[in-house]
Amino acid sequence: xxxxxxxxxxxxxxxxxxxxxxxxxxxxxxxxxxxxxxxxxxxxxxxxxxxxxxxxxxxxxxxxxxxxxxxxxxxxxxxxxxxxxxxxxxxxxxxxxxxxxxxxxxxxxxxxxxxxxxxxxxxxxxxxxxxxxxxxxxxxxxxxxxxxxxxxxxxxxxxxxxxxxxxxxxxxxxxxxxxxxxxxxxxxxxxxxxxxxxxxxxxxxxxxxxxxxxx
Amino acid sequence: xxxxxxxxxxxxxxxxxxxxxxxxxxxxxxxxxxxxxxxxxxxxxxxxxxxxxxxxxxxxxxxxxxxxxxxxxxxxxxxxxxxxxxxxxxxxxxxxxxxxxxxxxxxxxxxxxxxxxxxxxxxxxxxxxxxxxxxxxxxxxxxxxxxxxxxxxxxxxxxxxxxxxxxxxxxxxxxxxxxxxxxxxxxxxxxxxxxxxxxxxxxxxxxxxxxxxxx
Numbered sequence: 001x002x003x004x005x006x007x008x009x010x011x012x013x014x015x016x017x018x019x020x021x022x023x024x025x026x027x028x029x030x031x032x033x034x035x036x037x038x039x040x041x042x043x044x045x046x047x048x049x050x051x052x053x054x055x056x057x058x059x060x061x062x063x064x065x066x067x068x069x070x071x072x073x074x075x076x077x078x079x080x081x082x083x084x085x086x087x088x089x090x091x092x093x094x095x096x097x098x099x100x101x102x103x104x105x106x107x108x109x110x111x112x113x114x115x116x117x118x119x120x121x122x123x124x125x126x127x128x129x130x131x132x133x134x135x136x137x138x139x140x141x142x143x144x145x146x147x148x149x150x151x152x153x154x155x156x157x158x159x160x161x162x163x164x165x166x167x168x169x170x171x172x173x174x175x176x177x178x179x180x181x182x183x184x185x186x187x188x189x190x191x192x193x194x195x196x197x198x199x200x201x202x203x204x205x206x207x208x209x210x211x212x213x214x215x
Numbered sequence: 216x217x218x219x220x221x222x223x224x225x226x227x228x229x230x231x232x233x234x235x236x237x238x239x240x241x242x243x244x245x246x247x248x249x250x251x252x253x254x255x256x257x258x259x260x261x262x263x264x265x266x267x268x269x270x271x272x273x274x275x276x277x278x279x280x281x282x283x284x285x286x287x288x289x290x291x292x293x294x295x296x297x298x299x300x301x302x303x304x305x306x307x308x309x310x311x312x313x314x315x316x317x318x319x320x321x322x323x324x325x326x327x328x329x330x331x332x333x334x335x336x337x338x339x340x341x342x343x344x345x346x347x348x349x350x351x352x353x354x355x356x357x358x359x360x361x362x363x364x365x366x367x368x369x370x371x372x373x374x375x376x377x378x379x380x381x382x383x384x385x386x387x388x389x390x391x392x393x394x395x396x397x398x399x400x401x402x403x404x405x406x407x408x409x410x411x412x413x414x415x416x417x418x419x420x421x422x423x424x425x426x427x428x429x430x
Contacts, residue, residue, distance in 0.1 A: 105385050122386070156375060156403055159374070162382065162385070166381075167377065170334075171338075191368065195410030
């Protein structure tokens with residue numbers, strides 16, 4: 001018996017994600033996607049009314065990835081290793097769905113369905129998830145911050161994550177987005193936390209930062 | 216004798232800046248500008264080939280504002296008052312030319328002349344100006360940072376300034392950009408510096424932060 005083939009619907013989504021990441025969502029049309037897959041535009045339109053619908057389905061994948069893999073486990077964090085794993089997974093999410101961060105304001109303005117669900121996701125779930133991790137790391141004695149710091153630093157972390165790739169693109173307009181660019185973004189986020197790292201954990205912090213060196 | 220009237224050329228620039236700030240550059244056409252000024256589109260086109268040329272002239276005003284009013288004075292900084300004045304002027308620059316920060320990647324992609332000069336300005340002059348101020352405040356004993364911190368924090372400050380309004384707009388899509396939004400941005404920048412403020416200057420820091428409260 002032959003292996004079940006991946007369905008055209010799923011192939012369209014996965015290959016679109018690849019093309020968007022490599023060339024930017026703005027520069028890719030449904031015709032590009034169909035040609036890349038070796039299917040007719042008509043076949044693509046049978047599955048998706050337009051590109052916005054493909055983008056929206058990719059957003060749902062991203063949302064599921066975050067809620068399933070980045071929620072704080074019931075037992076809470078126990079060690080620095082948990083922090084490392086958490087940041088690795090967060091980086092993976094950012095990297096795998098990086099096109100969403102190239103020009104988020106522009107993309108949202110062209111996609112009303114995405115816009116409303118994106119805001120709902122960020123303002124309810126994502127903020128909650130980030131806040132929970134923060135408090136875990138403080139409880140663990142890894143970070144020392146008061147409530148005012150937590151609020152301000154959370155906003156800055158979120159801003160850096162959200163606009164890192166756009167920042168790199170406006171700083172170096174013709175340079176492609178590489179994985180090294182992603183690692184530089186992680187280092188900028190870690191730099192936001194550095195002043196709050198407790199002395200006992202400074203070595204672990206430096207080891208963690210070194211994992212993203214060379215970008 | 217009657218007062219000399221402001222020239223049509225200058226009126227177009229100043230009123231365009233106002234409209235762009237209030238409604239976003241993307242949403243304003245040359246026809247809107249002409250109608251707002253009570254002149255014919257033909258008269259506007261006599262002065263400017265297109266909207267991009269108006270945007271470019273506004274960028275030159277912004278650049279002059281920064282280089283003339285934000286450069287470190289020859290005598291250097293002397294007191295915390297200098298820091299306050301500097302930050303007030305920086306905030307004024309951001310606020311008066313705020314439309315440039317609403318969607319910078321999109322605006323640059325539509326305006327090649329602006330794109331190349333913008334990058335030249337940021338990568339040479341602006342980075343130099345920011346770095347000089349930083350070192351002055353460290354020399355003054357206001358901040359304590361090592362070279363690694365200076366580099367990382369400078370990048371984060373620049374990122375927050377550059378994307379603050381875009382961040383607010385994607386977080387609260389239908390809310391207008393207000394001056395309070397600008398003050399929130401200043402507080403986020405100050406929060407980046409807070410861990411490095413020396414104890415003797417903590418009161419001055421808190422007073423400075425309070426100037427931007429209530430946003």
